Amino acid sequence: AHDLELVGVGKVYDNGTPAVIGFDLAVEKGEFIAFLGPSGCGKTTTLRMIAGFESISSGEMRIRGKRINELPPERRPTSMIFQNYALFPHMTVRRNVGYGLEVKGLPKAERDAKVERIIETLGLGDVADKRPERLSGGQRQRIALARGLVVEPDILLLDEPLGALDANLRKAIQNELKLLQKNLGITFVFVTHAQSEALSLSDRIVVMNQGRVEQISPPHQLYRRP
Ligand code: ADP
Ligand code: ADP
Numbered sequence: 001a002h003d004l005e006l007v008g009v010g011k012v013y014d015n016g017t018p019a020v021i022g023f024d025l026a027v028e029k030g031e032f033i034a035f036l037g038p039s040g041c042g043k044t045t046t047l048r049m050i051a052g053f054e055s056i057s058s059g060e061m062r063i064r065g066k067r068i069n070e071l072p073p074e075r076r077p078t079s080m081i082f083q084n085y086a087l088f089p090h091m092t093v094r095r096n097v098g099y100g101l102e103v104k105g106l107p108k109a110e111r112d113a114k115v116e117r118i119i120e121t122l123g124l125g126d127v128a129d130k131r132p133e134r135l136s137g138g139q140r141q142r143i144a145l146a147r148g149l150v151v152e153p154d155i156l157l158l159d160e161p162l163g164a165l166d167a168n169l170r171k172a173i174q175n176e177l178k179l180l181q182k183n184l185g186i187t188f189v190f191v192t193h194a195q196s197e198a199l200s201l202s203d204r205i206v207v208m209n210q211g212r213v214e215q216i217s218p219p220h221q222l223y224r225r226p
Contacts, residue, residue, distance in 0.1 A: 001065030003029040003187045004050070004155055008059035011045050019045040021211040023059070029154075032181050032188045034198035037208035043191040046208075047157050050189065051080045063154060074103075079148035080157040083164055085140045087132040087147075094119065094128045097146045104151070118150045121183075122176070138169040142176075149180070155187045162197065174201060 004027040011020040020042040027033055035043040048054035050061065052073035061068050068076055079100075087096050098115040106114075119128050122142045132140050141161060148156055158177075162170045178201065181188055192198050198205045199219045207215040207222075217224070 001062070002026040003031070003064060004189070005062040006046075006050075006059065007061075009046070009049065009056060009061060010058035011042070011049060011054065012057045019211055020049070023213055025206060025213070025216065027187055027189070029187055030181070030185045031204065032178075032190065032202045034190045034192055034202035034205045035208055036192060036195060036198040036205050037214075039193060041208040042211040043193075043208055044159055047080070047159055047189065047191050050155070051078050051157050052076050053080070077154040078157055079151055079153040079155075080159065081141075081144050081148045081161045083160040085132070085144040087140060087143055089131060089133045092129050092131060093124055093135075093143050096132060096143055097124075097150055100147060100151045114150055114152075118146045121149075121180075122146045136169075137165050138173060141165065141169075141173055145176075145180075149184070153186065155189060158188065158190045160191055160193070162192075170197075177201065 004025070006023050006025045009020060009023040010018070012018050023046060025033075035046060037043055045054060049056050052068070052071060056069050063077055088099065091099070094115060097119060098111050101111040101114060119125055122145060124139070124142055124146060127135055127139060132143055135143070144161070162173055165173060174197070177188065190201060199222070202219060204216055204218050205222055206213055
């Protein structure tokens with residue numbers, strides 16, 4: 001089975017807005033997929049439906065062959081990373097990173113081992129006992145990544161995660177994302193309105209416009225006529 005499958009997925013908001021229409025996609029395990037398109041084309045809505053934060057109006061979603069339409073977010077094998085990081089300001093980095101495992105009720109020893117490993121992977125050792133409010137944007141985004149990865153999701157969902165960073169940091173985090181993809185072998189679904197980001201990061205780009213998929217192609221074929 002594919003890692004992630006969307007079959008005819010649609011979303012109509014309660015106010016009647018048709019945000020996503022007939023979305024079809026099949027993603028291989030370990031692939032890096034970008035949703036690319038102008039503001040309002042339905043990228044975030046699609047990501048939120050995969051995460052379970054938004055209900056699905058029509059069609060079906062499957063992860064590793066299993067239908068997920070009705071599963072609550074906490075029971076899906078996904079993690080979502082936001083542009084504004086959504087960290088807890090009053091908790092240390094270590095506690096922020098371990099929060100998801102705490103909620104899941106994992107025993108402390110097991111939790112600590114997983115947290116230390118991911119903190120090491122993302123180079124956060126030196127700031128592990130600090131609070132996020134005292135750290136830079138790049139460090140905060142690494143904490144958010146660590147928090148998403150520590151629960152060992154099958155699929156990492158990223159909603160414009162680089163939008164708040166300056167150009168140098170953006171490049172650095174891009175490189176780290178590629179390394180994580182290679183080393184962890186998990187699937188990435190990445191939302192962006194920046195073409196350059198989609199081109200340099202993804203294995204395949206899903207081009208969206210007004211709620212529909214216009215084209216799905218690897219970066220080097222993006223401008224080639226089908
Ligand atoms: P983005 O373009 O990154 O999705 P927006 O600024 O469009 O962000 O949306 C920010 C928030 O407002 C989101 O939670 C989105 O669901 C909500 N939102 C966007 N458009 C509408 C709308 N027409 N009616 C109600 N909520 C909306
Ligand atoms: P993108 O992420 O590509 O900017 P969105 O998925 O945020 O696009 O939005 C797709 C469409 O759905 C837009 O027309 C937006 O205004 C609308 N929309 C988003 N969130 C809501 C909401 N909570 N209620 C109603 N309409 C929304």
